[in-house]
Amino acid sequence: MTIELLNRELTPETNQAAAPTLSGDVLGRIGTLETRLARNDREIDAAQAVRYRVFVDEMNATLNPDAMRSHRDIDAYDAICDHLLVVDNAIEGDIEDQIVGTYRLLRQEVALANGGFYSASEFDIEPLLARHPDKQFMELGRSCVLPDYRTKRTVELLWQGNWAYSLKHGMHAMFGCASFAGTQPEEHALALSFLHHTVLAKGDWAVSARPELHCQMDLMPPEAVNARKALTTLPPLIKGYLRLGAMIGDGAVVDHAFNTTDVLVVLPIASISSRYVNYYGADAGRFAS
Structure with a gap:
């Protein structure tokens, strides 16, 4: 496997890069879909309902009793995070009906003022932060998209x-x-081995699963990994990370509550190639002020 193959598999669809004129708090738009931050508690509640549908109804996660009763995936971090939404304006009805995807965003300054990052429960991120005292990190979490919208353009x-x-x-x-x-x-030996052998975070960016939770990812030797086949087994979200130049921490963690096997993705913004900076930045830069 080479990075060239990864890039060929994950090249952006250039016809989508021609962005429409955006206004207000909208951060991106493709067709009838738009992305923006939640504007109020009602929209956050709707995002939590989408998360419940994906994590519990579909993936059989087991949440705390209050969350299960309310049919909302909710925890203490929701109150301190910003909530990115994907809204389909073609759906008739209220905002509760139009939210089809969500992401939870947590900035380092906010995390440190409120007990730390969510990922720290699974991965030993303190050494990573300590090696970069001059940098500001943001945590991406609770990403989910409703089944009918799990397409490349939604990830874009x-x-x-x-x-x-x-x-x-x-x-x-x-x-x-x-x-x-x-x-x-x-069950994910091919994908995990592929990630370990090709995009493992090293040097100043190295980070590992907490020792008591660490599961080996190099379940197959490098010569046994079929890169093209491995790419087809990766979730779209991880493909999106890799396309931008992300690295993967050492070791996976089994999350029994959410019925998942987790890896830690690390993406230095300076590592994003110029073509993707142009692809995303040409339009997004307007909203940086």
Whole structure:
């Protein structure tokens, strides 16, 4: 496997890069879909309902009793995070009916003032932060998209929003958990081995799963990994990260509550290639002020 193959598999659809004129707080738009931050508690509640549909109804997650009763995926971090939404304006009805995807964004200054990052429960991120005292990190989490909208263009739109947000707040790097379905890492041996052998975070960007939770990712030797086949097994979100130049931390973590196997994605913004800076930045830069 080479990075060239990865880039060929994940080249942006250039006909989508011609962005329409945007206004107000909209961060990106493709067709009838737009991305922006939640404007009020009602929209955050609707995003939590979408998360419940994906994580519980579809992926069989087990949340705390209050969340299960309310049919909302909700935790303490929701109150301190910003919530990125994907809205389909073609759907008739209220905003609760139009939200088809969401992302939760947490800036370092906010996290440190409120007990730390969510990812720290699974990954030892403190050494990573300590090696970059001059940089500001943002955590991406709770990403989910309704089944009918799990397309390349929806992932593109989420990244349009993330990019605009990072520019606005002067972020230097993004990180966050990305998930494979199920709690048996061996079922994802090809994908995990591919990530370990090709895009493992090293040097100043190295980061590992917490020792007591660490699951090996190099389940297959490099020579046994079929790169093209491995790419087809990656979730679209992880493909989107890799397309931008992301790295993956050492070790996976099984999250029994959410019924997933998690990896940590690390993306220094300076590592994003110029073609993607142009692709996302040409439009998103307007919203950085």
